[in-house]
Amino acid sequence: MSAASSTVATRILGLDPGLRITGFGLIDSLGSQLRYVASGCIKTRDGELPGRLKTLLDGVREVIETYRPDVVAVEKVFVNVNPQSTLLLGQARGAVICGAVSCDLPVHEYTALQVKQSVVGYGKAAKEQVQHMVQRLLTLDDSPSPDAADALACAICHAHGSRGLGAVPGLGTRRRAGRVLA
Numbered sequence: 001m002s003a004a005s006s007t008v009a010t011r012i013l014g015l016d017p018g019l020r021i022t023g024f025g026l027i028d029s030l031g032s033q034l035r036y037v038a039s040g041c042i043k044t045r046d047g048e049l050p051g052r053l054k055t056l057l058d059g060v061r062e063v064i065e066t067y068r069p070d071v072v073a074v075e076k077v078f079v080n081v082n083p084q085s086t087l088l089l090g091q092a093r094g095a096v097i098c099g100a101v102s103c104d105l106p107v108h109e110y111t112a113l114q115v116k117q118s119v120v121g122y123g124k125a126a127k128e129q130v131q132h133m134v135q136r137l138l139t140l141d142d143s144p145s146p147d148a149a150d151a152l153a154c155a156i157c158h159a160h161g162s163r164g165l166g167a168v169p170g171l172g173t174r175r176r177a178g179r180v181l182a
Helices: 049-067 083-101 112-119 127-137 146-160
Strands: 010-016 021-030 033-043 071-075 107-110
Touching: 010 049, 010 083, 010 146, 021 049, 021 146, 033 049, 033 146, 049 083, 071 083, 071 146, 083 107, 107 112, 107 146, 112 127, 112 146, 127 146
Parallel strands: 010 071, 071 107
Antiparallel strands: 010 021, 021 033
16 A cells, blocks of 8 residues: 555445345545444335335435445345345345446445454344444444444444454354354
8 A cells, every 4th residue: 555545535335235224324444543424324115126126226326426435335135034035135235236336336245244243343243232333433422323333334344354453354264153263
């Protein structure tokens, strides 16, 4: 990394896809410093699936147009007990990823375990723990909504993903009870 690039912050858009509510969160990352930019939710109305997916696609594009991120971090789909719910979530993920790549942004994907491990230090942390740590790490006055907190956590995970001991563990990493083993 050159001296010039080390003084330029990277703006990261984190996305927590959902068919009803997709959380988004933006942070600026400069070295080990993280700065909150914005967060919120893209909500879809009840109705036909194609219209709801279009709402997500357009919502992501609008967030990108407004805040001009450099990179996008998206949470990967987990396998659900209900196959229909998993399929719908996968379609929502597809819509938000398409929104990002249609704006020529690189997209990085992280599992929920990687996100929680990076933010809380424990891969099976509860949603409340993630909200609390996001609030602390970004020095926010109030706790963000659960969906916005998950999106911000995804952005934080990406920011931590390339930094030494804070790096996000990849495939082949040993884990026990949600913790990464050395």
